[in-house]
Amino acid sequence: MNSRPTWWEELRVDIPFADQPAVYILTLAVLVFFARAFGDQKSNLPELNPKKAFEFTNRRRVSEFFPRSAALLAEGRSRFGNKLYKAYCDWGEVIVLSPQHIEELRSDARLSFLVPANDVYHIFTMMPVIDTVAHMDSQDTHGYIPGFDAFSLDDKLAKIVTKYLTKALTKLTAPISQEATFAMRAVLTDSPEWHVMSPKEDLVRVVSQMSTRIFMGEELCRNEEWTKASGDYTITAFKATDKVRAWPRLLRPIVHWAMPVCQDLRQQLVKANNALEPHIKKRNAIKAAALAKGQPSPFDDLVEWWETEYGPSNEHARHQLTLTVVAIHTTSDLLQQTMIDIAMNPEILAPLREEVITVLGSQGLKKTALYNLKLMDSVIKESQRMKPALLGLWSRQALADVELSDGFVIKKGQRVLGEGTHMWNSEYWKDADKFDGYRFLRLREAAEGERDEDSKTAHLVSTSSRHLGFGHGIHACPGRFFAANEIKIALCHILLKYDWKLPDGFQPKATTFGMSIIPDPATKFLIRRRKEELDLDSLEC
Numbered sequence: 001m002n003s004r005p006t007w008w009e010e011l012r013v014d015i016p017f018a019d020q021p022a023v024y025i026l027t028l029a030v031l032v033f034f035a036r037a038f039g040d041q042k043s044n045l046p047e048l049n050p051k052k053a054f055e056f057t058n059r060r061r062v063s064e065f066f067p068r069s070a071a072l073l074a075e076g077r078s079r080f081g082n083k084l085y086k087a088y089c090d091w092g093e094v095i096v097l098s099p100q101h102i103e104e105l106r107s108d109a110r111l112s113f114l115v116p117a118n119d120v121y122h123i124f125t126m127m128p129v130i131d132t133v134a135h136m137d138s139q140d141t142h143g144y145i146p147g148f149d150a151f152s153l154d155d156k157l158a159k160i161v162t163k164y165l166t167k168a169l170t171k172l173t174a175p176i177s178q179e180a181t182f183a184m185r186a187v188l189t190d191s192p193e194w195h196v197m198s199p200k201e202d203l204v205r206v207v208s209q210m211s212t213r214i215f216m217g218e219e220l221c222r223n224e225e226w227t228k229a230s231g232d233y234t235i236t237a238f239k240a241t242d243k244v245r246a247w248p249r250l251l252r253p254i255v256h257w258a259m260p261v262c263q264d265l266r267q268q269l270v271k272a273n274n275a276l277e278p279h280i281k282k283r284n285a286i287k288a289a290a291l292a293k294g295q296p297s298p299f300d301d302l303v304e305w306w307e308t309e310y311g312p313s314n315e316h317a318r319h320q321l322t323l324t325v326v327a328i329h330t331t332s333d334l335l336q337q338t339m340i341d342i343a344m345n346p347e348i349l350a351p352l353r354e355e356v357i358t359v360l361g362s363q364g365l366k367k368t369a370l371y372n373l374k375l376m377d378s379v380i381k382e383s384q385r386m387k388p389a390l391l392g393l394w395s396r397q398a399l400a401d402v403e404l405s406d407g408f409v410i411k412k413g414q415r416v417l418g419e420g421t422h423m424w425n426s427e428y429w430k431d432a433d434k435f436d437g438y439r440f441l442r443l444r445e446a447a448e449g450e451r452d453e454d455s456k457t458a459h460l461v462s463t464s465s466r467h468l469g470f471g472h473g474i475h476a477c478p479g480r481f482f483a484a485n486e487i488k489i490a491l492c493h494i495l496l497k498y499d500w501k502l503p504d505g506f507q508p509k510a511t512t513f514g515m516s517i518i519p520d521p522a523t524k525f526l527i528r529r530r531k532e533e534l535d536l537d538s539l540e541c
Contacts, residue, residue, distance in 0.1 A: 045095065048076040048087040061088040069391055070512045074421040084408060087417075090245065090514035091392060094417040095410065099428070099465040102394050102418040104405060106465070106473025111396035111416065113475040114153055142244050145256050147266035150237060150321035156310060157322060161478045164305040165214070169485055170367045174541035175213050176486055177365055179221060180493045181537055183209040188498060190529045197500070197525040199336045204231070207332040208324065210486060215302040215323055220279050229272040233265070234324050240265045273317045280316055330389050331483045335490055336519045337510075338383040341435055343502045343525065348437045352376055353495050357533050360492065364540035370488045378441035380487055381460045384469035385423050386435055392515040393468035394418025396475075420468050428466050460484045496532035500525045 049061050049072065065072060069089065073096070076085055082098035097105070105111055143152030165172075183206045188197060208231070212221035220226055240261045247255050256262040280303075287297045297304055302323070303316055313319070342349055355375045363369035395417055402410040410416060426432045429439070444458035457464040461480050463472040470477040477483070494500075502508065508520035 046080060046083075046085045048072060048079075048085055048096070058088055058093075062090055065089050066514045067512075069514050070421060070517070073391060073419045074424070077419075077421055077425070089392070089417075091395070091417070092415065094392075094395075094415045097394070097416055097418045099418070099422055101404065101416075102468070102472060103465040105396070105402070105416070108402060109474065110398060110400045110402050111410075112399050113396060114155065115397040115399065142241065142252060142256070145244065145253065145262070147256075147262055147269055148237065148240070149269060149315075149318045150233070150325050151241070152318070153322065153326075156306075157319065158478045160302065160305050160309060161482070163309070165302070165479065166481045168300075169481060172214055172482075173365055173367055173370070173485065173489065175218070176210050176489050177493070177536060177541065179210045179213040179218075180206070180490055182222070184493055184497065188494075188527060188529075192529050194526045194528045197527040199339060199523055199525055200519070200521055203336050203339075204329065204332045206490065207335060207486070208328050210490065211323070211328050211331070212320075214482075215320060216279070217283075217299065217301050217303075220276075223275070223279070226272070226275045226279070229268065229275040230321060230324050233268040233272050233321055234329065236261060236265045236268055237325065269317075269321075272321060276317045276320065327479055327483065331486060333389050333519065334380065334384055334483070335487050336523075337387045338380050338487070338491065339494070339500065339525070340502075340508050340519055340523060341383045341386070341437070342379065343500060344508070345435055345437060346501070348375075348379065349495075352379065352491075353533075356492050356495055360536070360539060361534055365489070365492070365536060366541060367485065370485050373488055373492075374444060375437070375441050376488055376491060377460045377484075378439060378444070378458075379437040380484070380491075381440045381458075381467070381469070382435060382437055384460075385429070385439075385467055387510045387517055387519065388420050388423070388469050389517065390515050391419050391421070391512065391517060392417050393420045394471055394473075418465070418468060418472075423467060423469075493536060496534055496536065497529060498527055499530050500527040502526070 049065060051058070051061065065088065073087070076087060076096060077098075079085075080096075082100055084098070084101065085096050087094055087096050142148045187202050187205050189195070205227070208227065209221050212226075240259070243259060243261050244252050244256055283299060283303070287299065290296065290298055302319070306313055306316075306319065342352070352375060355373055359369050359372050363372065395415070397415045398410045398412050400412050404410070422428050424432050440458045440460075456462060457467065461470070461484050463470050463476045463480075465472055470480040503524060503526060506522075506524075508523045510520060511518050
């Protein structure tokens with residue numbers, strides 16, 4: 001018996017070319033339009049920046065949010081208090097959480113960090129098409145697009161960091177310090193005369209060399225071809241990310257082919273691979289020769305850790321570029337802001353130097369000594385509170401419906417955001433608008449021997465819903481222990497070996513654009529070499 005034709009089959013007989021792909025694409029485009037225009041109307045949350053009547057795109061909302069993001073989010077927290085509300089930002093539509101909600105959700109595995117970071121909600125996967133297209137603009141990066149390979153994140157790298165890098169911190173202090181000496185001599189120079197330093201570029205070079213010493217070894221970290229290739233790729237990648245994000249998600253896999261910045265990015269990825277290939281071949285030969293003699297591998301770096309855990313890989317360039325994007329630039333950003341804050345609060349410079357001389361002079365340059373640089377720890381954490389790397393410090397996407405304690409249900413596919421403006425709110429921190437380098441030292445000392453909230457969150461590497469600098473919960477930054485040690489080692493060298501100051505009359509102001517916050521790009525330091533009271537290179541590590 002013949003079954004009754006479906007409504008689509010009946011309609012097709014009256015539509016010329018109904019079997020052509022263009023018809024399906026047009027139909028999908030219509031679904032996208034209505035999903036975007038009318039999707040997610042079921043929640044009754046207040047909106048920070050709602051659409052206007054007969055407004056069918058989000059272009060105005062994004063363009064208005066981008067230059068005023070910090071002020072708008074602070075306004076939202078003031079208007080809505082600790083209640084949930086919706087906002088439309090450069091990451092798409094988000095449900096904005098209060099610190100109390102972040103604390104409740106911090107360990108909920110149904111909220112994914114990697115999903116929004118990777119653009120993995122492709123059409124027809126993981127959720128129905130209407131749900132997908134309604135939320136498809138809410139993704140951050142474009143790891144699915146050729147050239148953006150470094151932005152294709154997974155949990156493998158986090159596992160390497162946690163299992164190998166963090167556990168190796170004790171033996172990494174010496175090579176990091178050695179590379180700090182080498183890099184600073186080359187970049188900051190040994191000139192005793194005041195000269196201009198550009199921290200935005202110079203500190204990235206220093207941190208990149210220190211980090212790459214651990215990630216890839218001594219030879220590569222000083223390889224100019226690799227340093228230039230990875231640096232050029234990273235700068236272009238950030239530019240391309242913003243350019244591509246301006247397009248609707250549905251068109252991004254197509255339009256990138258015609259965008260010059262994306263063409264440049266693909267070429268720079270090839271250059272980075274070419275720069276790394278001879279190094280990988282050389283180390284593979286050295287390793288094979290050692291194994292043939294019954295000896296262990298002579299390498300102890302990220303490449304070796306990766307191959308131990310997952311086997312041989314032909315994507316080492318991608319792994320290194322990913323680390324450059326997510327680790328080196330965030331570390332150098334925090335180091336730069338800390339130096340700015342010290343320069344703007346010069347009364348703290350002498351106590352910091354004295355602490356370094358006292359602690360390292362008696363304990364050496366060891367991991368335990370870095371832990372005991374308590375004032376330095378406090379100053380860095382305060383700089384991070386005043387200027388974190390992002391406004392959207394706690395970003396997740398629901399893999400399933402999640403019901404909150406107040407009964408509100410976060411629907412599968414919806415994105416939630418814990419923004420950081422409360423870190424500048426005096427309801428959470430006394431005199432929150434003022435830099436206080438002793439803030440966390442006082443909390444740490446007052447809580448000595450106690451196990452209250454302050455004792456657990458006063459350290460730089462600790463996280464809380466009040467201070468989201470490294471995130472919070474199960475997806476807190478896994479590399480924060482390495483980053484904290486690296487910044488402290490760099491600061492030990494800078495404090496003892498250099499004087500620095502801001503040009504007369506210059507008051508740096510952090511620049512906010514969308515969810516990003518960067519140190520004032522116009523910042524320059526006047527810097528000169530000084531005679532250090534302690535020879536860091538001779539200390540026991």
